Amino acid sequence: MLGLNPSMRFYLCEGPVDMRKGIFTLAELVRKIMGKEPSTGDIFIFLSKDRRNIKILHHDTGGYVLYWKKLDKDRFLL
Template sequence: MFCLNDSTRFLLYPYPTDMRKSFYSLSGIVTNHMGKNVQDGDAYIFINKNLTGMKILHAEYGGLVIYNMKLERGVFKLPEIDSDDPASSRGIDWSDLIMIVKGLSPSEVKRCSRWEPKK
């Protein structure tokens, strides 16, 4: 358990999600709306309409895991998503996810140039 890291691919579902949904309902969104297989090892991020709740669905050794975060104050600052983009998911980096969880706005952070290995 707790296998999320920078080698995991993160996919943000760009539509508000009911946070009452659990393993099977979220897996249905991944399969039917995002066109992905939940068992591929990717992590799927869902945010509620008020931007105060986040769930991450991830298949790990032994089964599915849901990471759940509910903010007591404030909202999540998400990366900018083009409203005209018909994509059913948006890939985000591990560093972007950490900024979202820590309350930093990805659009306001100045990134310094760094070498990155080819994926």
């Protein structure tokens, strides 16, 4: 479960992301495209082109965690 605290920052990746990407590819996107370090404990959010899929990348003390939600009908709003 994703435990949130006031020190976490949230970053939304600008533009759609291919949802076939896994943890390490998304972490590399965070470094190269977003200019951030994914191991800081911040939250990185990625949306698919049709905005029906969302992936959230987070690094905690044990390693990376990737959450993926796929909506059946609606779309995520920006």
